[in-house]
Amino acid sequence: MVSYPDSQGAERSLTVRRPPSVTSHSSRASTSRRHRPQRSHLGGSSYQPQNEFPVFTHTGDVEILIANGRKELRYLLHKLILTQCSGFFEAGLSEEWASAGESPQAGGSSLVRMLPGAPQAKKKWTYELDWGQDDEIPTLVQKKVHETPPPSQPPPTRNKPPPPQAGFFRSMANFSSLHVPVAQSDPDDDIFRDYDNLFRVFYNYPPALDPVNIANAYVECKSLLQIADMYDAVDVIGPRVDHHLLRFQGRLWKQIAKYPPSYLKLGYMARSKAIFSEAMIHVVGQWPLGIPQLRGQVAESVLELIEDKVDELDELKAKIEVKLSRLTITTSRGERVTPSNNWLEWMAVSLFRQWLAENTTPPPTPILKSSPRQSSLRTPALRTPAPPPPFNTGRIFRLIGQGGTSYLGHDECKRFLKLSPEHYNRENLKRFERRIEEVKNKAKDLVKPLMRNFLELDLREGGLPYLTCTRIDVQEFPWDEV
Numbered sequence: 001m002v003s004y005p006d007s008q009g010a011e012r013s014l015t016v017r018r019p020p021s022v023t024s025h026s027s028r029a030s031t032s033r034r035h036r037p038q039r040s041h042l043g044g045s046s047y048q049p050q051n052e053f054p055v056f057t058h059t060g061d062v063e064i065l066i067a068n069g070r071k072e073l074r075y076l077l078h079k080l081i082l083t084q085c086s087g088f089f090e091a092g093l094s095e096e097w098a099s100a101g102e103s104p105q106a107g108g109s110s111l112v113r114m115l116p117g118a119p120q121a122k123k124k125w126t127y128e129l130d131w132g133q134d135d136e137i138p139t140l141v142q143k144k145v146h147e148t149p150p151p152s153q154p155p156p157t158r159n160k161p162p163p164p165q166a167g168f169f170r171s172m173a174n175f176s177s178l179h180v181p182v183a184q185s186d187p188d189d190d191i192f193r194d195y196d197n198l199f200r201v202f203y204n205y206p207p208a209l210d211p212v213n214i215a216n217a218y219v220e221c222k223s224l225l226q227i228a229d230m231y232d233a234v235d236v237i238g239p240r241v242d243h244h245l246l247r248f249q250g251r252l253w254k255q256i257a258k259y260p261p262s263y264l265k266l267g268y269m270a271r272s273k274a275i276f277s278e279a280m281i282h283v284v285g286q287w288p289l290g291i292p293q294l295r296g297q298v299a300e301s302v303l304e305l306i307e308d309k310v311d312e313l314d315e316l317k318a319k320i321e322v323k324l325s326r327l328t329i330t331t332s333r334g335e336r337v338t339p340s341n342n343w344l345e346w347m348a349v350s351l352f353r354q355w356l357a358e359n360t361t362p363p364p365t366p367i368l369k370s371s372p373r374q375s376s377l378r379t380p381a382l383r384t385p386a387p388p389p390p391f392n393t394g395r396i397f398r399l400i401g402q403g404g405t406s407y408l409g410h411d412e413c414k415r416f417l418k419l420s421p422e423h424y425n426r427e428n429l430k431r432f433e434r435r436i437e438e439v440k441n442k443a444k445d446l447v448k449p450l451m452r453n454f455l456e457l458d459l460r461e462g463g464l465p466y467l468t469c470t471r472i473d474v475q476e477f478p479w480d481e482v
Helices: 079-085 087-092 095-100 104-114 168-173 189-202 214-230 234-246 250-258 260-270 273-286 300-325 343-360 394-402 410-417 426-446
Strands: 062-067 072-077 122-130 139-143 146-148
Touching (some): 062 189, 072 189, 079 189, 189 234, 214 234, 250 260, 300 426, 343 394, 410 426
Antiparallel strands (some): 062 072, 122 139
16 A cells, blocks of 8 residues: 655655564675776776666666665665566556655746756655664665756766875785774674565576575575565565575475475465475375464465365375275185185284274373362363374375385284184284285275375485375466465
8 A cells, every 4th residue: 555645745655565573584794796997098997887786877766775874785776677576666656656745846847857958857766774663674665756967067087096095005014913803793684685685686686595505595585575575576586586495406395394384385475386385285294283383374375275185185085994994805716705704814804994993093082080189289281181193194094005014014913813812823824914915905006096296305215104195286376366
C-alpha cells in the first residue's frame, strides 16, 4: 500500500510487507569495487567520474544511502531498472507518487524547463535507510524529490596526482614494524550485505553468498529473500538464490533431509521447485513431526498441499495393508493353506499376519494411576507424562520392501516354532522358514508402490525410516495459483 505525503512534507515513505522475524547472523561485509584512474595520453592521469554499478554518475537518477554512522554504502541507480525489478520502487517512483509531493511553488522550475534553449533539469529521487526500532527490519524511506540542473561544463581534469602527505615514504618504509589492528565486524553487516546483494541482482551481478559453507549460504539466502519479499522483488531474487543453492548438489540434498521444514519454507519463498519438492517429500514422510515448525509460519496453500499429500499417502498405505493382511500361500495341490490341510504352513502365514498387525497398529494409550503422594504434588511437569512420538508405519513398510532377513529371521522363526514342542524339529524348522520366505517375497511385491523414491538424495548411503514416494506434479506448486 502506498501512503502519500502532504505537499509540505519533506519525507515520504511506502508501507512494505515485513516478515515475522529475521534472525541476524554474522557474515562478511560487502566490499565496494575499486577503480583505477585512467591514464591520459600526455603522461598524467585524468579523473573520470564513475558510471557503473553501484554509482552511475552520468545516468543514475535514484540515489540510495545506507549508513549507520560507522559504515556507509551509496548507490546511484536507475529508475527504469528499479521499477522493473521491484514493486516497491515501481509504486514509489511512479508519476502519481511523485506528483503527490509537488507544491504550487514548483511551477517556476517547470517553466524554466519549458523555455527553449534552457538546460534540462534532471529529476532525482533519494532513499535513505531508516533503522527503526531494534526489533524491526531497516527499510528504505524516500526523501523529498529534488531536481539538479545538468552540469554546464565537464568535470575538471587533474593533470597529475596530488603530492603525498609529509612523511609518507618514511611511514611506508617502516610499515612492517607497525602494529595494524584487526578491524572489528560491524553488527549491522548482515543488513549491508542483504541490501547490496539485492541491488547486485537487480543489475545482473551475482550476489555475494557463501560458496563453501552450505549452512552459512542458507542463512544468507533466507535473509536476502526476506528483504526481497519486503520490496516485492522475489520474482527477481528467487531464481538467483535457487541457482546458488543448487550448486551445492549432494550437500544440499543432505541438508534438506536434516532440516526439511526450514528448507520447505525457503523453497517456497524462492519459488524453487527442486528445493520445495525435495523438502515436501521429507515433510510428508515424517508428518506430523513438522507441524510445530510450519503451522502459522507458511501460507495456507502450503499446509493444504501437505495435508492433501499426507491423505494420499495414508490412503495408499491403507489399501496395501488390506492386501497384506489377506496375503496367503497355497498347498502343493493349489489350495489355500488352512489349519486342516497344512497346519505348519498355516502357522507361517499366521505369524506374518500377527507381526504385521502389531507393527502397523498404534500402541494403546497407557493408563497411568497416580499414587496419593504423586497427586499431592503441584508441579504439572511431574504429573503429566511426556507425549509419545508420532506413530509412523513407514519403517515397517521399508522392512517389508527390503525383505530377506530384515524381519522374521531365523531366531524369530525358531523361537515361535518352539512354542509347539511336538512340531519342533530341524526338518520342520527348515520347511517353516522356506514358507515364511515365500510369504515375505509376496509381501515385497505388494509394497512396491510405497517403495518408489522421488528424492534427489542418494539413498544408497543409508535408508530413511519413512516413505519417500510422494510426488509433486508441476501444476501443484502453490505459488502458481497466485
